[in-house]
Amino acid sequence: MRRYALLVALLCTAVLTAFGQHKLRPDAFPPRVSGKTVFVKSGDVATSAEQMAGWNKYPSYGLYVEMMRQWESNFPSLCRIDTIGTSINGRLLLSAELTANPTDTSLPEFFYSSSIHGDELTGYVMLLRLIDTLLLGYGSNSQYTQLLRTTRICINPLANPDGTYAAGDDDISLAMRFNADYCDLNRNFPNPFVAAKEALQPENEAMIAYVSRHRFRLSANLHDGSEVMNYPWDSFTSAQLSHPDATWWQAVCKRFVDTARRYYAQQFIDVCDDGYIAGGDWYVITGGRQDYMNYYHHCLELTMEISAVKTPAASQLPNYWYRLQHALVNYIAEVHSLPTSAVPPAPSVAASSRFAYPNPAISMFTLSAPLAMGSWLCTLDGRKVRFFPQGAQTIDVAELPAGVYLLSDGNGQALKLQVLKP
Numbered sequence: 463m464r465r466y467a468l469l470v471a472l473l474c475t476a477v478l479t480a481f482g483q484h485k486l487r488p489d490a491f492p493p494r495v496s497g498k499t500v501f502v503k504s505g506d507v508a509t510s511a512e513q514m515a516g517w518n519k520y521p522s523y524g525l526y527v528e529m530m531r532q533w534e535s536n537f538p539s540l541c542r543i544d545t546i547g548t549s550i551n552g553r554l555l556l557s558a559e560l561t562a563n564p565t566d567t568s569l570p571e572f573f574y575s576s577s578i579h580g581d582e583l584t585g586y587v588m589l590l591r592l593i594d595t596l597l598l599g600y601g602s603n604s605q606y607t608q609l610l611r612t613t614r615i616c617i618n619p620l621a622n623p624d625g626t627y628a629a630g631d632d633d634i635s636l637a638m639r640f641n642a643d644y645c646d647l648n649r650n651f652p653n654p655f656v657a658a659k660e661a662l663q664p665e666n667e668a669m670i671a672y673v674s675r676h677r678f679r680l681s682a683n684l685h686d687g688s689e690v691m692n693y694p695w696d697s698f699t700s701a702q703l704s705h706p707d708a709t710w711w712q713a714v715c716k717r718f719v720d721t722a723r724r725y726y727a728q729q730f731i732d733v734c735d736d737g738y739i740a741g742g743d744w745y746v747i748t749g750g751r752q753d754y755m756n757y758y759h760h761c762l763e764l765t766m767e768i769s770a771v772k773t774p775a776a777s778q779l780p781n782y783w784y785r786l787q788h789a790l791v792n793y794i795a796e797v798h799s800l801p802t803s804a805v806p807p808a809p810s811v812a813a814s815s816r817f818a819y820p821n822p823a824i825s826m827f828t829l830s831a832p833l834a835m836g837s838w839l840c841t842l843d844g845r846k847v848r849f850f851p852q853g854a855q856t857i858d859v860a861e862l863p864a865g866v867y868l869l870s871d872g873n874g875q876a877l878k879l880q881v882l883k884p
């Protein structure tokens with residue numbers, strides 16, 4: 463008995479040591495520790511629009527596709543359904559493009575995507591209902607009308623249909639995290655620092671082509687299993703490298719959390735009291751879509767963990783909508799007040815730009831960085847390469863060997879600089 467108690471104590475110590483001050487992340491894999499998995503009942507899946515009318519069901523795959531097509535035909539001036547690609551098993555990856563001004567190419571582009579982990583399905587239904595709500599509210603709800611007139615809003619409710627419908631098109635009882643190749647798609651995106659362990663999966667290849675066709679400036683990837691707003695970076699702790707717009711992220715996350723808590727005070731409390739955290743401070747991952755979007759596309763993307771239960775009983779879905787709908791809509795509006803660093807980069811970066819990591823597709827450039835104080839250019843492992851005295855400096859990256867550098871201004875602020883060679 464005593465030996466048993468000692469074993470328990472040792473295990474507890476190991477767990478506490480391994481996970482530090484933050485609570486376990488049920489979304490993490492491994493370990494997979496969610497104690498709140500709810501086994502969906504067969505009646506939780508709707509196969510017809512009538513069954514879906516109360517938004518208290520998960521749609522079958524066929525109904526999902528039908529709903530998307532129906533919105534396009536019911537609202538032809540507001541909604542266009544784009545095919546991002548197809549999954550391994552041939553299911554469609556769809557995106558609803560919503561705007562009242564489809565020909566205006568100057569509109570800022572926003573992107574919501576959910577359920578890249580196929581068993582995290584709250585966000586799937588939230589985004590479907592969001593599409594419906596925005597379209598039905600156009601012309602009567604002033605906020606929705608204004609958003610649709612001034613924004614191109616793209617919504618991909620289901621990024622991993624093979625994982626969700628692993629048991630069949632009308633069945634989510636075996637919904638799984640992975641795609642049909644048993645790959646975790648949110649560990650499979652290109653990462654500038656760590657080589658991928660597995661080949662790029664077809665779902666992600668299609669997603670990369672899709673986001674490359676757009677100029678998304680703000681986006682979110684919805685997950686479940688915890689409740690927390692997880693802002694970049696995921697690849698680093700904030701002590702290693704904070705996002706250039708960390709302060710802005712914290713303000714945006716706080717607005718989201720505060721809005722949700724107005725409707726349910728217990729929302730976003732299971733990881734930290736604030737309800738938001740820099741991803742790497744929770745735990746570091748590489749290959750996630752969030753860092754890929756921020757790094758390669760200059761799109762401000764964060765990871766929204768919106769429900770502690772990955773697949774709640776379908777009857778609970780209206781409650782989640784009640785809590786989250788206003789925060790989800792307001793987050794779209796944030797695309798109109800982005801920090802200055804989120805301005806799309808030009809092939810030759812202007813002196814005032816804070817961006818120091820170009821999209822490789824745009825090719826190499828010369829960075830002119832006005833520096834507030836003396837700065838060191840360092841390699842990622844901390845070796846100092848060159849000192850720049852205070853004042854405006856031109857850094858010709860063509861003189862530097864290819865690689866990734868940090869430009870640290872001695873104030874704890876670091877810009878990341880990637881030097882590419884043809």
Ligand SMILES: [Zn+2]
Pocket residue numbers: 489579582685686687
């Ligand atoms: Zn997830």
